Amino acid sequence: MNTIDEILDYAIDQEQQAADFYEEVAKNAETASMKKILLDFSEEEKHHKKILQAVKTGEHELTPQQEILDLKIADYLVEVEVSKNISYQDALIIAMKRERAAYELYTDIAARVPEGHLREVLDGLAREEEKHKLFFETEYDERILTDN
Amino acid sequence: MSLRDLLSPFYVWQRAFEKPYTTKRPTLDRPGAPAYRGFHINITETCVGCGSCHTICQNHAIDMVAVDEYVGRDGDSGLRPRFDYGRCCWCGLCVDICTAGSLRMSNEYAWISEDPGDFHFTAGIDDKPWQENALGYRRAEGYHLYPPKRITMPMLPVEESVNTFDEVVRGYDKEQAKKEADRCVECGICVATCPAHMDVPDYIHSIRDGDYEKGLQLMYRTNPFPATCGRICTRRCESVCPVGILGEPVAIRWLKRFIVDQVDKKDYPRILNEPIGESDFKVAIIGAGPGGLSAAYYLRQQGHAVTVYESRASAGGMLRYGVPSYRLPDVELDKDIEHILAIGVDIKYDTEIGRDISFETLLEDNDAIFMSTGLSVPSSMRIHGEDHPRVLSGLQVLADVASGRDPGIGKKIAVIGGGNVAMDAARVSRRLGADVTLLYRRRISDMPADDEEIDESQAEGVVIVQQAIPVEVLDADGTERVCIKWGEAKMVDDPKGGRPRPVLQEDRMHTETYDCIISAIGQSSDLGYLSSEVQDQLAIEWGRFKPVEYQHTMMEKVFVGGDFANRTADAISAIEDGHHAARGINRFLNPDAFIKAEMQDE
Numbered sequence: 001m002n003t004i005d006e007i008l009d010y011a012i013d014q015e016q017q018a019a020d021f022y023e024e025v026a027k028n029a030e031t032a033s034m035k036k037i038l039l040d041f042s043e044e045e046k047h048h049k050k051i052l053q054a055v056k057t058g059e060h061e062l063t064p065q066q067e068i069l070d071l072k073i074a075d076y077l078v079e080v081e082v083s084k085n086i087s088y089q090d091a092l093i094i095a096m097k098r099e100r101a102a103y104e105l106y107t108d109i110a111a112r113v114p115e116g117h118l119r120e121v122l123d124g125l126a127r128e129e130e131k132h133k134l135f136f137e138t139e140y141d142e143r144i145l146t147d148n
Numbered sequence: 149m150s151l152r153d154l155l156s157p158f159y160v161w162q163r164a165f166e167k168p169y170t171t172k173r174p175t176l177d178r179p180g181a182p183a184y185r186g187f188h189i190n191i192t193e194t195c196v197g198c199g200s201c202h203t204i205c206q207n208h209a210i211d212m213v214a215v216d217e218y219v220g221r222d223g224d225s226g227l228r229p230r231f232d233y234g235r236c237c238w239c240g241l242c243v244d245i246c247t248a249g250s251l252r253m254s255n256e257y258a259w260i261s262e263d264p265g266d267f268h269f270t271a272g273i274d275d276k277p278w279q280e281n282a283l284g285y286r287r288a289e290g291y292h293l294y295p296p297k298r299i300t301m302p303m304l305p306v307e308e309s310v311n312t313f314d315e316v317v318r319g320y321d322k323e324q325a326k327k328e329a330d331r332c333v334e335c336g337i338c339v340a341t342c343p344a345h346m347d348v349p350d351y352i353h354s355i356r357d358g359d360y361e362k363g364l365q366l367m368y369r370t371n372p373f374p375a376t377c378g379r380i381c382t383r384r385c386e387s388v389c390p391v392g393i394l395g396e397p398v399a400i401r402w403l404k405r406f407i408v409d410q411v412d413k414k415d416y417p418r419i420l421n422e423p424i425g426e427s428d429f430k431v432a433i434i435g436a437g438p439g440g441l442s443a444a445y446y447l448r449q450q451g452h453a454v455t456v457y458e459s460r461a462s463a464g465g466m467l468r469y470g471v472p473s474y475r476l477p478d479v480e481l482d483k484d485i486e487h488i489l490a491i492g493v494d495i496k497y498d499t500e501i502g503r504d505i506s507f508e509t510l511l512e513d514n515d516a517i518f519m520s521t522g523l524s525v526p527s528s529m530r531i532h533g534e535d536h537p538r539v540l541s542g543l544q545v546l547a548d549v550a551s552g553r554d555p556g557i558g559k560k561i562a563v564i565g566g567g568n569v570a571m572d573a574a575r576v577s578r579r580l581g582a583d584v585t586l587l588y589r590r591r592i593s594d595m596p597a598d599d600e601e602i603d604e605s606q607a608e609g610v611v612i613v614q615q616a617i618p619v620e621v622l623d624a625d626g627t628e629r630v631c632i633k634w635g636e637a638k639m640v641d642d643p644k645g646g647r648p649r650p651v652l653q654e655d656r657m658h659t660e661t662y663d664c665i666i667s668a669i670g671q672s673s674d675l676g677y678l679s680s681e682v683q684d685q686l687a688i689e690w691g692r693f694k695p696v697e698y699q700h701t702m703m704e705k706v707f708v709g710g711d712f713a714n715r716t717a718d719a720i721s722a723i724e725d726g727h728h729a730a731r732g733i734n735r736f737l738n739p740d741a742f743i744k745a746e747m748q749d750e
Contacts, residue, residue, distance in 0.1 A: 032684040069643060072652045076619040077530045087672075093530060138642070141649055144527065147567030147596055148589050148669035 004121050008056045011106075011125050015049035018042075018098060025091075030084050037088060041095055048132060055124075062124025070130065071137040074100040092140045099133035180255030185238040185285040187256050188231055190272035192217065194250035197225035198335035198390040201242035201251055204293075209235035210242060215273050222341045223388035233259075233267040240285050245293050247333060247390035254281035296395025299328040301402055310578050310608045313473045313549075317379065317402070322358075325406040329355040331391055332398045338385035343716070344370045344724040348385055352403055361419045363407040368420055371723055372445040372488050373438055373467075375480040378405025380471055382598065382718040408483070416487045424492065425451035429737045432457065432514040434501050434677075437465020438719045439520030439710030441485060442726025443733075444493040447518075450734055454493050457510075459500040463489075465522055466711075467719060469547040470569065472576050502677025511705060516733045518699075520710035520722060523671035529564065533621030534667075538630035542573035542668025549576050557582055558663020562632055563610075564588075564618055565668035566595035571602065573666045574610045582663070584609070587616040587634055589650045615639065617652050624661045633659045673712035698732025699725055707732055 019042045026038035054060035074096040082094065103126050110122035180186050197218070202210040212227040220226035229242070229251070243251050251271070256278035261267070272279060302318040303309070309316045320328060334349040342348065347366045354363030367374040381401050389397035411419065429452045433440045436458035448454045462468055463485050467476060489495060501507055510517060526541035528534060540555065542565065548555035559582050563574045566588040574584045586605070588595060591614050595602055606612060615637040622631040635657045637650035675683060687694060687702045693713040700707055709725025711717040735742040 030680040031688065033688045069640060069649075070651070071649055072654075076532075076617075076652070078532055078534075080530065089527070089530065138644075138646070138649070142646070144670070145589065146670045147527075147565045147570060148529075 004118055005056065007118070007121060007125070008052055012049055012052045012056070014102060015045050015052060019045035019049065021098075025082050025086065028084050029086060034086060034088070034091070037091060038086075041091065044132075044135075048128065051128070052125075062121060063127055064120045064123035066127050068127055068130040069134055071134065071141060073137045073140055074133060089140075089144045092136050092144065096133050096136035096140065099129050099136060103129035103133060180257050180284070182255060182283045183285050184253070184255035184257065184283070185240045186254045186281075187233075187259065187276065187278050188229075188242075188271040189252045189254050189279055189281060189284070190229060190270075191250040191252075192228055192272035194248050195228060195246075195272070196223055196248050196250075196337065196390050196393070197227035198247050198333065198337055199225070199227065199229075200245045200247050200333045200335055200390070201229050203334070204241045204245045206239070206241070207235045207237055209233075209237075213270060215270060217273060220340070222384075223337060223390075225335075225337060225340070228270055228273055230268060230270045233269075234264070243285060244287050244291070245333070246287070247335070248393045249287070252284060252286050254278035254284040256281055256284070292395065294331045294333070294391065295327075296391075298331065298396040298399045299324045301399065306607045309474065309604075313579055315379075315477050316474050316604070317405075319409050320402060320406045322410075325355050325403060326358075328399050329353075329403055333391060335390055337388055337390055338400060341388045342385045343718075343721045344727065346370050346385075346404075348400055351407060352398070352400070355403060355407065360407050360410040361415075364411050364416075364419055367404065367407065368422075370727060371720070372442055373484045373719065373723055374404055375408040375483045376438070376467055376476060377720055377723070378402070378408050379476050379480060380467075381720050382716075384720075408480075413483050413486065417490065420487070422449050422491055424449060427451035427453075427738075429453070429515040430455070430513070431516045431518065431733060432510050434510070434517065434519045435465060435521040435710070436460075436463035436485075436495060437520055437522050437710060437722060438467060439522075439722035439726040439729075440465070440518065441488050441493075442723040443518045443520070443707075443709065443730045444726075445488045445491065446727050446730035447733060448491050448493050450730075452515075452733075452737070456493060456495040457499045457501055457505070458495060458497050461497055463495060463497070469550045470543065470572070472546065472549065472572050472579075474575070474579070475572075500677070507678055507682060514705070515737055516705050516707065518707045518709065518726070518729050518733065519693075520708065520713075520726065521673065521677075522711045522722075523673050523717065525672045525674045526667065527670040527672055529618060529667055529669055531618060531620055533623075536621045536623070536630050536665075538628070538662075538664045539621055540664055540666050542569045542666050543671065545573050545666055546576060549580075555580070556664075557666070558628065559583065560662050561585075561664050561666060562587055562660070562662045563666045563668060564632075565670070566590065566592075566597055567668065567670065568597045568601060569671070570666075570668035571597045571605050571610075573668050575601075575605050575608055577666065578605075578608050578610060584611065585660075585662075586610055586612045587618060587632070588612065588614050589617050589637060590648075591615060591639065594647065615650060616658075617650060619652070619657070621665065622659065629661055629663055630665055631659055631661045632665055633657060671711075698735060699729035700732050700736065705736075707736075 022038045022042035026035045029035045077093050080090040080093050106122050106126035110119050113119050199212045202212050209232045211230045213230045215228050218226045304316045329352045332352045336349050338348045339345055351363040351366040383401045385400045386397040391398050427450055431447050431452045431454050433444050433456040436456045444454045444456050464481050467481055526543045545555040557577055561577050561582045563570050563586045574586050577584045616634045617637050618632055618634045620633040624631045635652045639648040640651045641648055685703050693708040695708050699709045707729040709729045710722040714721050
C-alpha cells in the first residue's frame with residue numbers, strides 16, 4: 001500500500017466493511033427498533049465512504065490539521081459482544097471502539113511515513129475517523145450517561 | 149333692550165386682539181415631575197403576561213391581549229397588557245404589583261389625538277415616544293405588595309435528620325400556610341406548565357378561605373396523588389411562578405401538602421364522592437406506579453372493570469421502592485393509593501406479566517390495556533471490574549431499605565451518579581451510618597437531581613466530588629472492600645453547541661478504596677414481558693414507547709405512559725400520562741360518549 005489511491009481504496013473498503021458489519025448485526029437483531037438503529041449506523045458508514053470517494057476524485061479535501069475534540073469515552077469502556085438482543089448502549093460502544101481502532105491505525109501508519117502528501121492524507125483519514133468517534137461518543141454522553 | 153345690550157357684541161371684539169387666557173393645546177415644554185404617573189411603559193421582553201396588573205386594576209382599564217411578537221410558552225402566557233386611558237386613573241397599582249418589574253410609568257402626560265380609539269394602547273408593543281423615557285413612576289426598590297420571600301418550611305435539624313428515616317420536611321401550620329398562600333397572585337402561569345395542569349390558583353385560594361375540602365376536590369380532578377406530589381413533586385410549576393422573578397416562587401408543593409395534611413383519610417369518600425359510571429368494558433393495567441394507578445382512578449370513574457397487575461408485594465412503584473421514607477413516608481403514599489383502590493379498582497399483587505400471565509392473554513381478555521412499568525433496570529457503567537460483588541445498584545439499595553432489608557453497604561462508600569437515585573442512595577447511606585463520597589462526571593450545576601436534594605445531601609455530610617470520571621473497578625484487600633479508579637475531568641465546550649462535555653485527564657487519576665460502590669448512573673425499561681413481535685408492533689424507539697394521540701400505541705388496544713414513554717421521568721408526568729390515557733381509552737371504547745362528555749366539559 002504505497003500510493004495515495006491505494007490508501008484511499010483501503011479506507012473506502014473499510015467503510016464499506018463497517019456498513020456491512022452493521023447490516024449483518026441488524027439482520028440478527030430481535031426488534032425492529034434496534035434493527036433501525038443499526039441500519040442507521042450502516043447508512044452513516046456509507047456516508048463516510050462517499051466522502052472518501054469524493055476525496056479520491058478530488059471533489060472533497062481532507063483536513064489533516066483540524067483539531068477534533070476527543071471525549072475519550074471509548075478509551076475506558078469494556079469490549080462488548082455482538083448479540084441478538086444487543087442494547088443501544090452496547091451498539092454505541094461497538095461503534096465508537098471501531099472508529100477509535102481505525103483512527104489509531106491511520107495515526108500509526110502516518111507516523112511511519114516521511115513527511116509529505118502521503119502523510120497528510122493519512123492524517124486526514126485519522127481526523128475523519130476521529131470525527132466519527134466524536135459523533136458516537138457525543139451520542140453516548142447525551143443518551144446513555146444521562147444521570148452521570 | 150338697552151343701548152348697552154345692543155352694543156355688547158362689539159365690546160367682545162375689543163378682546164379679539166388681546167393675549168388669550170387659554171392655550172390652544174397643552175404646553176409641551178413643561179415636563180412632568182420626575183416621578184409623575186404618566187403614560188405606561190412595559191419592557192415586554194421581561195413581562196411574562198401574568199396579568200397581575202389586569203387583576204389589580206380597580207377601573208378595569210387593563211386587558212391582557214395576544215400580540216404578534218410573543219407566543220405562549222412555559223413561564224410566559226404570551227399576552228401583554230393593553231391600557232384603556234378612558235378608564236385609567238393613574239394610581240400606579242399595576243406598577244406596584246407587576247411580578248416581573250417590567251411595568252412602569254413615564255412622566256409623559258400629553259397625548260393629542262382626535263381618534264378616541266388611539267387611547268387603547270399596548271405598552272411596549274405600540275410604538276410610543278415615552279417607551280424609552282427614563283423618568284416617571286417606578287416601584288421603590290424593596291417595596292412589594294406581597295412578601296418576596298416564602299414562609300420558611302420547618303425542617304428536622306440536620307444533626308437529627310441524618311440519623312433517622314423520619315420525614316425531614318415537617319409541613320406548614322395553618323397560619324404559615326395562609327401567609328404563604330397570600331403570596332400567590334393567582335395568575336395561573338403555573339397551570340400551563342404543570343404536566344397535570346392542576347388548578348393551582350384555586351386550590352391555593354381554598355387555603356385562604358380555610359376550605360380544605362374544596363382544595364382536595366380541586367386537586368383530585370387532575371391528580372389522585374396529592375399527598376405524594378405535595379412532598380416529592382419536581383414542581384415545574386414553581387420554576388415558572390412569576391412571584392419567583394423578583395423573589396422566591398410561591399411554595400406550591402408545600403401548600404398542596406398542607407391541604408392534604410388537613411383532611412383525614414376517613415373523610416375522603418364523603419368529600420370526593422366520585423360518581424362511578426356504568427360500563428361493561430374491562431381494562432387491564434400493568435404496573436401499580438403513579439401512571440398505572442392514575443389511569444385506574446380515572447377509568448374506574450367511567451364504570452369500567454379495572455384490574456391492576458403489580459409484580460411486587462405493594463403498590464406505588466418507584467414512589468415506594470425508590471423514594472426514601474424521609475422524603476415520602478409510606479403512610480402518606482398509602483393515603484393516596486388506598487383512596488384509588490377504595491373506589492373499586494382491583495389489584496393483583498405479586499403478579500408478573502410474562503411470568504404469571506402472558507401479555508397476549510391479557511390482551512385477549514380485556515378491552516384495553518394501559519402499560520406503565522417504568523424504568524426498572526439500572527444502567528451499567530460498562531467499565532472494567534464492574535461485576536465486582538461490592539458494586540451495588542442504587543435502585544437495589546433503595547428497594548432493600550424500603551422493604552426493611554439491610555443492603556449491607558458498609559461504613560465508607562462511594563456513590564456514582566448525579567440524578568435523584570444517586571442522591572437518594574447517598575442520603576440513605578448516610579442514615580445507615582456510612583461516610584459517603586459521591587462521584588459525578590460533570591459539575592454540580594449540571595446534575596439532573598433536584599437542587600434541594602443536592603443541598604440537603606451536602607448538609608447531611610455527603611461529599612460531592614464533581615468532574616470525576618470512574619474508569620475502572622479494582623479488587624481491594626479482602627472480599628468486603630473494593631477500589632475505584634477515577635480520573636479528573638475538564639469541561640470542554642461542545643463545538644456543535646451542546647452542553648459542555650467532560651473529558652478525562654489521564655495524568656490526573658486517583659484510586660480509592662471503599663466498602664462498596666453504589667452505581668446510580670441511570671435506568672432503562674425492562675420490556676422482557678413483551679415478545680419481540682409485540683415490541684415491533686408497539687413501535688418502540690430508542691428503548692421508549694412513542695405513543696401517538698392520547699397515549700395510544702400502534703397496537704389497537706394498547707396505551708402506554710409513565711417514565712418509559714416520556715422524557716421527563718417524574719411522578720407528575722406519569723400521573724398525567726395515566727389521566728390522559730384514561731381519556732384515550734374512553735374515547736377508544738366509547739367514542740360517542742367521549743365526544744359528548746368533552747362537549748359538556750367545554
